[in-house]
Amino acid sequence: MLTYSYNLNIMLQPELIELLGSATPKILAEKIPVTENRDSEWQGLQQKVRGNENAVSPFGFRPQRLRFAVEDEYFEDGDIHRHMYLQDVVTATAHDEHPPTISEFRCHIAGCRQLFDTLEGYEHHYNSLHRNVCSNCKRSFPSNRLLEMHILEWHDSLFQVMAEKQCMYECLVEGCGLKFKTSKERKDHLIRTHSYPADFRFDKEKKSGRMREKKTQQQKDANMEFSETATIHQESESMDFSLTPEPESVKAVETEPMHTANLKPRYSYKVPSSICFGQGSVRGFRGRRKK
Amino acid sequence: MWRLKLLRHKARGSANNLEFKHKRREFEKALRQARRDKQLISKRLLQSVDVEEEEEEDPVEPGSTPLSPEQVREMIRGVQSGGEEKAARLAYLRKALRNPESQLTFIKSDNGMHMLIGHPYLLTYLSGQSTKLTELCLYILGNLCPDSTVVREKLLAQGIVSALASCIHNQRYNLEVVEAVGFTLSQLIQAKDTNEKIIPAVMASGIVPHVISALTPDPEFGYGPAIECTWCLHYLVSSSSDNSMLIAQGALSQCSAVLITLGGAVAQGNRAGGIELLIWPLLRCLGNLLVSGGDVKPEDTRLLAALCVFSQVYLHPHPALSRESLWVLNNLTAGSSGFCSGLLLLNMVPILIQLLSFSKGINSMALRVLGNIAHHGTEYCVRLTQAGLLTALCATLCVVEEFTRLNGVPLLEAIQYNSEGEQRVRAAYILDHHFPSFSL
Numbered sequence: 001m002l003t004y005s006y007n008l009n010i011m012l013q014p015e016l017i018e019l020l021g022s023a024t025p026k027i028l029a030e031k032i033p034v035t036e037n038r039d040s041e042w043q044g045l046q047q048k049v050r051g052n053e054n055a056v057s058p059f060g061f062r063p064q065r066l067r068f069a070v071e072d073e074y075f076e077d078g079d080i081h082r083h084m085y086l087q088d089v090v091t092a093t094a095h096d097e098h099p100p101t102i103s104e105f106r107c108h109i110a111g112c113r114q115l116f117d118t119l120e121g122y123e124h125h126y127n128s129l130h131r132n133v134c135s136n137c138k139r140s141f142p143s144n145r146l147l148e149m150h151i152l153e154w155h156d157s158l159f160q161v162m163a164e165k166q167c168m169y170e171c172l173v174e175g176c177g178l179k180f181k182t183s184k185e186r187k188d189h190l191i192r193t194h195s196y197p198a199d200f201r202f203d204k205e206k207k208s209g210r211m212r213e214k215k216t217q218q219q220k221d222a223n224m225e226f227s228e229t230a231t232i233h234q235e236s237e238s239m240d241f242s243l244t245p246e247p248e249s250v251k252a253v254e255t256e257p258m259h260t261a262n263l264k265p266r267y268s269y270k271v272p273s274s275i276c277f278g279q280g281s282v283r284g285f286r287g288r289r290k291k
Numbered sequence: 292m293w294r295l296k297l298l299r300h301k302a303r304g305s306a307n308n309l310e311f312k313h314k315r316r317e318f319e320k321a322l323r324q325a326r327r328d329k330q331l332i333s334k335r336l337l338q339s340v341d342v343e344e345e346e347e348e349d350p351v352e353p354g355s356t357p358l359s360p361e362q363v364r365e366m367i368r369g370v371q372s373g374g375e376e377k378a379a380r381l382a383y384l385r386k387a388l389r390n391p392e393s394q395l396t397f398i399k400s401d402n403g404m405h406m407l408i409g410h411p412y413l414l415t416y417l418s419g420q421s422t423k424l425t426e427l428c429l430y431i432l433g434n435l436c437p438d439s440t441v442v443r444e445k446l447l448a449q450g451i452v453s454a455l456a457s458c459i460h461n462q463r464y465n466l467e468v469v470e471a472v473g474f475t476l477s478q479l480i481q482a483k484d485t486n487e488k489i490i491p492a493v494m495a496s497g498i499v500p501h502v503i504s505a506l507t508p509d510p511e512f513g514y515g516p517a518i519e520c521t522w523c524l525h526y527l528v529s530s531s532s533d534n535s536m537l538i539a540q541g542a543l544s545q546c547s548a549v550l551i552t553l554g555g556a557v558a559q560g561n562r563a564g565g566i567e568l569l570i571w572p573l574l575r576c577l578g579n580l581l582v583s584g585g586d587v588k589p590e591d592t593r594l595l596a597a598l599c600v601f602s603q604v605y606l607h608p609h610p611a612l613s614r615e616s617l618w619v620l621n622n623l624t625a626g627s628s629g630f631c632s633g634l635l636l637l638n639m640v641p642i643l644i645q646l647l648s649f650s651k652g653i654n655s656m657a658l659r660v661l662g663n664i665a666h667h668g669t670e671y672c673v674r675l676t677q678a679g680l681l682t683a684l685c686a687t688l689c690v691v692e693e694f695t696r697l698n699g700v701p702l703l704e705a706i707q708y709n710s711e712g713e714q715r716v717r718a719a720y721i722l723d724h725h726f727p728s729f730s731l
Binding site: 015016021028064074076077078081085086124127131146194 | 419422448452454481518525529551554555578596603609615629637652659662667702705
């Protein structure tokens with residue numbers, strides 16, 4: 001008698017639970033006893049079957065490993081479950097239940113006047129801004145690698161000497177490894193090969209004067225729109241790549257349907273004065289730059 | 292700063308519950324249609340806990356109403372102006388951008404484009420010192436990836452793959468970052484159109500061992516990183532018919548080991564916290580790896596127990612998961628006497644027989660597994676019939692057409708030609724009386 005067990009109470013066999021317990025060791029497949037297939041008997045039956053022309057081959061079933069593509073209908077439910085998870089997930093700020101109670105304090109780096117009221121915020125600020133600082137010119141960089149490249153290219157006289165004879169300007173993209181004779185060649189490479197935007201701040205030419213500096217600084221900062229926190233404004237300079245003044249480099253490389261990016265930022269908003277631009281990279285020591 | 296929290300579908304009070312369920316069903320329908328249109332992509336939302344309260348009213352809205360150009364400009368200005376709320380404003384902007392029309396408006400605005408073409412900066416920050424910033428940049432990149440081929444190719448040209456590889460290597464002990472890298476990578480390689488360029492770059496980058504290593508979940512931290520990395524592995528496995536390299540890097544043994552661990556957890560009643568979110572992609576990796584790596588098999592047959600547990604436990608909440616567990620069982624047992632014997636010895640046949648009564652592809656896959664066992668010879672058929680298989684098959688014959696479609700006939704034939712006397716007679720009887728066209 002057929003019984004449809006819709007409400008089957010699934011009781012897991014206790015042996016299964018034990019098998020999967022952490023105390024159970026591996027059960028190696030090769031150690032499991034197998035019975036050999038009695039081939040001769042099998043073949044005998046096959047011959048019998050073939051005698052009858054009406055018989056459908058009884059060996060239609062073959063054990064078969066099945067492969068399913070990513071977009072196969074077979075996988076629909078699992079994909080839906082996955083995407084519901086992705087879109088439902090709320091990434092919450094892990095506000096501590098007991099946040100450290102400290103009063104406001106200032107960053108202690110000379111020239112930086114940023115205020116904080118959480119240790120976490122300060123840590124983030126410090127890591128972004130003051131950690132990879134060039135001891136020569138006080139510029140800060142977002143990563144150690146860029147800092148090292150900066151020191152090499154700007155503060156190493158041996159580099160300048162070698163650069164006259166061989167390709168020393170390394171591509172900024174990690175893993176690329178190509179080197180170039182001049183920084184302009186490197187910049188072109190970045191634009192052509194790695195789709196960097198043309199107004200990415202490449203090597204600044206040697207300029208002096210604090211006034212120009214300041215203006216450039218503000219322009220730079222205005223350009224960093226995707227910055228997440230206030231500190232990033234200050235980091236604009238950390239790339240150590242300034243705006244290329246040449247308007248010809250404005251042509252964007254991407255094919256997205258948009259009008260060419262205008263180099264000059266056209267923002268009318270006023271940056272609140274509490275935002276500090278003078279951060280760790282004190283601009284006072286520029287005079288020491290060579291060449 | 293940002294922590295992924297799984298929002299459990301808690302009841303929001305009886306008044307809202309029905310509405311919530313209805314919305315959820317609508318949302319699910321929309322996702323299914325999107326998948327049929329090959330447009331199933333998702334972006335991950337980051338927001339601060341303060342904002343969460345306001346947004347609770349509408350958590351499952353796939354996209355808000357589109358923004359006007361002025362609103363977009365206003366939002367961008369808000370983000371640029373800095374201050375403490377910058378992060379929240381950015382999160383808000385990101386959420387708004389989930390609406391495709393808003394995206395277009397955003398792209399057309401001047402400031403917006405600067406943000407989009409600022410990818411190199413995002414990539415640079417991945418190697419920065421601030422892990423919170425790294426995590427955020429990763430999610431931004433991950434959300435940008437599914438937008439279009441153009442965006443993906445651009446990111447590829449800018450070196451996203453090696454940036455991700457360095458990032459996960461340097462931050463391998465920071466699970467929040469690992470999860471974010473996994474997410475971004477999965478978004479990058481999910482699309483089929485850039486397979487020829489992106490997948491080889493990924494395989495060559497050295498990121499794969501880290502991805503495989505992250506499959507082992509950290510019980511304290513949660514399943515997030517393992518989930519993301521397993522989906523990455525699934526896309527990698529599916530992109531090639533020869534995965535010997537992945538297998539050499541330990542993909543198969545790792546999947547098997549983790550499934551066994553999870554099987555143990557589930558068997559002991561631990562089914563909370565989204566464990567099935569990890570089981571699911573693991574099954575897919577393993578299932579397809581078994582077909583694309585020659586004859587390499589996992590060594591530990593406790594895997595059979597885990598798969599049986601999943602097929603039973605998830606039968607009602609997630610029948611598709613139950614079915615996919617059986618699929619892996621099929622791939623394991625097809626052509627492997629060790630695993631077939633294993634199923635018999637570990638007394639798992641009754642479970643398979645129980646599953647014969649269920650639809651949605653569960654019974655057909657269970658039949659395949661049983662057929663795989665029967666195929667190995669008389670001895671195996673005897674054991675199968677001793678476990679009550681023929682009786683169960685008779686029961687399912689009430690729906691003859693269904694039975695035929697589900698490979699029941701070949702199974703009977705296998706038993707007929709493999710079994711000893713009595714079973715042969717019984718199988719022959721069933722075939723003669725119910726399937727006269729098949730009998731001799």
